[in-house]
Amino acid sequence: MSTEQDAREAQLVERVLASFDGTPDPRLRELMRALAGHLHAFVRETRLTEAEWQAAIEFLTATGHITDRRRQEFVLLSDVLGVSMQTITVNNEAYADATEATVFGPFFVEGSPLIPPGGDIANGAPGEPCWVSGAVHDTGGNPVPGARIEVWEADDEGFYDVQYSDERVAARGHLVAGADGDYRFWAITPTPYPIPHDGPVGRLLAATGRSPMRASHLHFMVRAPGFRTLVTHIFVAGDELLTSDSVFGVRDSLVKRFEPQAAGTTTPDGREVAGPWSRVRFDIVLAPDQ
Numbered sequence: 001m002s003t004e005q006d007a008r009e010a011q012l013v014e015r016v017l018a019s020f021d022g023t024p025d026p027r028l029r030e031l032m033r034a035l036a037g038h039l040h041a042f043v044r045e046t047r048l049t050e051a052e053w054q055a056a057i058e059f060l061t062a063t064g065h066i067t068d069r070r071r072q073e074f075v076l077l078s079d080v081l082g083v084s085m086q087t088i089t090v091n092n093e094a095y096a097d098a099t100e101a102t103v104f105g106p107f108f109v110e111g112s113p114l115i116p117p118g119g120d121i122a123n124g125a126p127g128e129p130c131w132v133s134g135a136v137h138d139t140g141g142n143p144v145p146g147a148r149i150e151v152w153e154a155d156d157e158g159f160y161d162v163q164y165s166d167e168r169v170a171a172r173g174h175l176v177a178g179a180d181g182d183y184r185f186w187a188i189t190p191t192p193y194p195i196p197h198d199g200p201v202g203r204l205l206a207a208t209g210r211s212p213m214r215a216s217h218l219h220f221m222v223r224a225p226g227f228r229t230l231v232t233h234i235f236v237a238g239d240e241l242l243t244s245d246s247v248f249g250v251r252d253s254l255v256k257r258f259e260p261q262a263a264g265t266t267t268p269d270g271r272e273v274a275g276p277w278s279r280v281r282f283d284i285v286l287a288p289d290q
């Protein structure tokens, strides 16, 4: 590239960055300068063509058009680019042995049913029964009684209740940790499912040879006064999708052994289960707020 060309490009970047100098909010100024700087670096480094920029604008337009109250394609785009996971990583700094956070996903619903200790969140969702138990502690090893534990998951058809057109509430609920921070409930053994891939993000994944599949997981959100809210999942050890999760959500510390139990094996609470079932233990450690 000629010196003259390089100077023209660099001068434009300087002018764009300087245009934010008068931003009253210093944080907005910092964010806009960094964003513009990185975007210009991308355009210059890749020698982006005008046709390619037009294609990118059409892609973002389609992403907006498919987005509505029930479908958030921009979040999905952030997820498959690993930006959601990176933002979570930056904002949930490692603290002692606190449980790691991962992506929230679009399928949490506020106001889920209260499940008593040992109750079943499935509420008719198809899948193999799974006994989940554990306890919530702080990083000093003290129990956190009363912690609110939200859990939600896809059924074994790969769908969350909210993806069906009826009004069912299934495979979700919340529990309250007992005096020792303990909790237990029946769920269904997680199975893999694809993120919604019938829109622009799905086309992007296809064009780049990537799979929309998520590794099998069970979502948790744990809240207690004085503690950082934990949004996480547990993943199934041995799942072949652990290394290719489409939204980069897997953390080694969140991979748990879901122990298969043969049909007829006595259950922890004496419940009669017709076929095979599984069990998993997940002990949760909450970081303090701030």
Ligand code: BEZ
Binding pocket: 076, 079, 103, 104, 105, 106, 107, 195, 196, 214, 247
């Ligand atoms: C989920 O786990 O529910 C999810 C996460 C990110 C994108 C789509 C779905």
Ligand code: FE
Binding pocket: 105, 107, 153, 154, 217, 219
């Ligand atoms: Fe999920």
